[in-house]
Amino acid sequence: MVIEVLAILVSLGLLMFFAYRGYPVIVFAPIFTLLAAVLSGLALMPSYTETFMTNAANYVKSFFPVFLLGAIFGKVMEMNGAAASIAQSIVKALGSNRAILAVVLACSILTYGGVSLFVVAFAVYPFAAAIFREANIPKRLIPGAIALGAFTYTMDALPGTPQIQNIIPTNYFGTDAYAAPLVGIIGAVMVFSGGLFWLERRRKQAAAAGEGYGEGHINEPELNREQTYMNIWLAVLPLVLVLVSNYLFSRGFLSVETWYDPQLLKDNYNIDKVKNVASSWALIIALSIGILAAVLINLNQVKTKLASGLTTAAMGALLAIFNTASEVGFGNVVKTLPGFKLIQEWILGVSSHPLVSEAVAVNVLAGITGSASGGMSIALEVMGKQYLELAQAAGISPELLHRIASMASGGMDTLPHNGAVITLLAITGLTHRQSYKDIFAITVLKTLTVFILAIAASLFV
Template sequence: MEVIGILLSLGLLMFFAYRGFSVILFAPVFALLAAFFSGAPLLPSYTELFLVKAAGYFKSFFPIFLLGAVFGKVMEDTGAASSIARSIIKAIGRERAILAVVLACMVLTYGGVSLFVVAFAVYPFAAALFKEAGIPKRLIPGVIALGSFTVTMDALPGTPQIQNVIPTKYFGTNLYAAPVTGVIGSVIILALGLLWMEYRRKKARAGGEGYGQHTLNEPEPVNGDNLPHPLLSALPLLAVLAGNLFFTRWISGWDGGFLKPYGVTLASVQSTWSLILALVLGVLLAIGINYGRIKGQVAKSLNAGTIGSLLAILNTSSEVGFGSVIASLSGFKAISAAMLGIKGSPLLSEALTVNVLAGVTGSASGGMSIALEIAGKQYLEWAQRLHISPDVLHRIASMASGGMDTLPHNGAVITLLAICGLTHKDAYKDIFAVTVIKTLTVFLLVLLHSMFVFS
């Protein structure tokens, strides 16, 4: 009954999210349903577990969500994000439409623009390009997902996305952990993802399918004449990347003695602090370069980014609360013990646990946070016994979080489909294919690590 309760609560959460209901409201409802089936006390499960874990996640990562959303909104409102996307797509051309859109997404996400803002910025250009090239509109979400939810979200070393920040708290690493692992994984994912999307394009063309007749959320033609110069637009992105590297090295040289009263170590906070400073630098530079374009609207942009960050982190915090309640139940503890009992490598156990919890919560960052909260210390001790670098633990956890997180109840998936004016039935197949490619790549990397030593 306990396992049935967990599966039922997860199924209902996925169904309600699929139907457009807020996970902020329904995550605690279905968490308590699972608790009821397990015989756990309901009110303490809500106030002392769900809310405490949700608040803990909010406390740890709110600055990253806030500054990332504000940076993305400023880049959007100044036209800088659109300018970068348009210039990349224009340079690569109609004949390589899929590659052009993927690269535009990658440049923006690796530069620190949030996943949600990237979809808003790239979609109008992707729609125009796909229509001109005669590629079905239903392929756009899969292409944007490939460019935004995979390589630059958590695989490439140095990416400022939250999924690459979380492991630093548990393993004492930084955002540049395990560069060889990250690059190898990125190449595999990108190559297989592009092959899949090209296969889908060719199959549609062979069947005589074009862009299709669409009316929902069809973008107006984009006037590129009013956009800022792409090189100037790229400076804030470069500032975030370069600033993050500089601040990481600078802060790592501090004497961490002043942190003792706070109960944390310098290694556990340096990556968060570095990214906070880098994003502040990016926001100030984006406003300064484009002040003439945003003059009189600075407060509006900052406020909109702030409000958007609250919705994003509350959604994720609710999913963390849901997953934490599930993880506390005896039914899940049996499942967790089985995963932790996997013989051989902590990397395999970690990849499996993170993937499962990311799928349960529908959140890469939420699932990974729960998994590492439960077992991060054990993985680190296990890896040290086998002389496996904490950097590799970091990279495998980060990449595994971006695997099965994109099940139908994932907030980013729902938002992406809404932006494109499409339904799960129309376009989810390609998002799921990208998810499978990402998941299989993580386990391939684990296999390679069992055969060769690299970081």
């Protein structure tokens, strides 16, 4: 049994190491999957074609439209100038005295409105650099501010957020994007307040030491102060339409659950529970509406670069979905291995309460894989059904399982090998040595918040 457990740990460790070194997960996930299968005595080719590929393909089927439309929406918001207008308006309104808050809020509004995390970082950075320079705040604090606004509470805590980390649990628990709204809002307030306190404290420490913005930085953006920006209300219109449409098609009078006859869906499309796919349907429609609005509000500017923009968005979506799908395939093979039973018992044994155990499982796997969506997908593929059964037996709402899983995915995923962290540092021209301390502090804060909420819920449910 020790060898079989070691086979899983070695394969997972190798996957993490190669991902950290920048090698494509698409290529190496199946390689290390097969290594684990061989070391555990399973048949090689059936494990690959019937378990790994089947589950990876099912993941693509379920979530590719969300990945693709989310990437397109973010790209169009960048091309039409709306993202820059929103960032510029918030920074200008709050001024240099509230530079950190301005950057956090700009990122939060864009992320909660459905713009992808990477587009948010590109859109906000030029304004963040300008206002930090004006306020003489160290540039090294910019990644922490962007991470707080884009990689935490608006990604997975606030109810209704259209980010994929909030959609994945719906397939496993039959919930929607607005699951456990009170818990999500409380968690968001805790993370926002704690993160802002940390960053302001770091700013004051730097000021006391006489440290300013700094000199000799690379990737310094050239912000054209003569540039004209579209009206802020017009710029936020696509974001509002996504949020409102998502709610109406999820829980409102236009709910997609009522569109089709359940028997028709079961007989013709093999859909036993429409609730399990309704959230994806609602978000697909909402993002489509947002994209159309984003194109129309500045058609002349978008149409000249629409072809190249759509190509870029599609390529980014393909890379993201297949990376995650490969991790899902890995997880599904792992759960068939003899050694996994011992690992599963250990995770479940951390706490007798499913919410706490789930938080541990998702956090650990997200940290190991360096991916919020990948780690959560593996955890829920492997143990989601068991957590749901335990929760139902204990009288716990599946909505709590959804919200804790979603928030836990955005905890330890931002370890140094995380792709979003590496990209953010590259955009800002900073290094791990300069800026990762603040990103890690926010990561720890987010992780602690999840466990506080999980433990609190376990005491009162």
